[in-house]
Amino acid sequence: MxxxxxxxxxxxxxxxxxxxxxxxxxxxxxxxxAKEFDPQPFHVDPVAAAAGPYGGLIASGWHTAALVMRLLVxxxxxxxxxxxxAGLDELRxxxxxxxxxxxxxxxxxxxxxxxxxxxxxxxVKTLVExxxxxxxxxxxxxxxxxxxxxxxxxx
Amino acid sequence: MxxxxxxxxxxxxxxxxxxxxxxxxxxxxxxxxAKEFDPQPFHVDPVAAAAGPYGGLIASGWHTAALVMRLLVxxxxxxxxxxxxAGLDELRxxxxxxxxxxxxxxxxxxxxxxxxxxxxxxxVKTLVExxxxxxxxxxxxxxxxxxxxxxxxxx
Numbered sequence: 001m002x003x004x005x006x007x008x009x010x011x012x013x014x015x016x017x018x019x020x021x022x023x024x025x026x027x028x029x030x031x032x033x034a035k036e037f038d039p040q041p042f043h044v045d046p047v048a049a050a051a052g053p054y055g056g057l058i059a060s061g062w063h064t065a066a067l068v069m070r071l072l073v074x075x076x077x078x079x080x081x082x083x084x085x086a087g088l089d090e091l092r093x094x095x096x097x098x099x100x101x102x103x104x105x106x107x108x109x110x111x112x113x114x115x116x117x118x119x120x121x122x123x124v125k126t127l128v129e130x131x132x133x134x135x136x137x138x139x140x141x142x143x144x145x146x147x148x149x150x151x152x153x154x155x
Numbered sequence: 156m157x158x159x160x161x162x163x164x165x166x167x168x169x170x171x172x173x174x175x176x177x178x179x180x181x182x183x184x185x186x187x188x189a190k191e192f193d194p195q196p197f198h199v200d201p202v203a204a205a206a207g208p209y210g211g212l213i214a215s216g217w218h219t220a221a222l223v224m225r226l227l228v229x230x231x232x233x234x235x236x237x238x239x240x241a242g243l244d245e246l247r248x249x250x251x252x253x254x255x256x257x258x259x260x261x262x263x264x265x266x267x268x269x270x271x272x273x274x275x276x277x278x279v280k281t282l283v284e285x286x287x288x289x290x291x292x293x294x295x296x297x298x299x300x301x302x303x304x305x306x307x308x309x310x
Contacts, residue, residue, distance in 0.1 A: 040232070053239065054239070062217065062221045066191075066192035069217050079196060083208045084209070084216075087248055089246075090242070094241075141242075
């Protein structure tokens with residue numbers, strides 16, 4: 001069970017919103033991630049980035065997504081029930097993440113239904129939103145997760 | 156210009172498909188990525204994973220996405236014209252990625268239009284598909300990218 005008391009599918013109540021904490025991102029980690037996975041000039045080269053489309057270095061969207069995921073694992077999903085994800089809809093990075101930003105993450109249950117084909121689980125859709133220091137939304141997506149239903153104590 | 160001759164917006168022809176190379180993934184890198192960003196048991200603990208929903212360790216979907224991105228940067232996007240991405244639609248991980256898998260990535264231009272508000276660029280939508288060693292699709296998404304139009308030589 002996590003700090004929000006979320007443990008099994010039944011706990012993810014439609015419309016509920018959960019604050020999932022925050023994470024800071026510095027220039028060194030932006031460059032290190034991007035050198036490995038997304039080596040575009042505006043992610044890896046501060047000088048080129050300053051003259052580029054964003055007027056400075058910005059984080060790879062995949063780095064932002066990975067940091068958001070960490071907060072969801074720690075504060076929203078539960079190890080005893082999370083069965084992984086089918087994917088996400090409408091993943092967006094509306095504003096850039098820059099060195100020194102702190103991201104706050106919030107999760108809202110927007111759909112919840114029991115699986116017909118696999119009755120041990122439900123399908124939860126979650127609006128995931130990340131905001132940076134100034135309040136601008138830096139990531140938004142609807143995640144689709146499979147989550148075990150509470151075990152029958154009589155089983 | 157990359158190996159496919161893609162340099163500016165005009166080069167991304169609707170319906171064209173580009174093979175973007177391959178990348179292998181081992182257990183150590185799966186665990187290292189997931190410990191940092193997605194520490195769920197089936198991503199970080201081989202013993203727990205063997206008894207878990209996938210019968211063994213699988214890669215975080217975000218790790219798969221990051222590896223796919225690397226191949227897109229190297230073989231599809233062009234440093235002189237890529238302005239970043241608004242996001243992706245229908246990101247899916249239909250099958251798990253396991254240690255030792257090799258992922259092949261393919262990109263198909265599914266939509267291409269000149270920006271009305273910013274005439275220096277176009278918006279390219281790309282169906283991105285990754286297949287694992289056995290041919291199973293392990294990731295699929297439609298990426299939305301901003302790409303500079305070819306500079307006017309008379310300008």
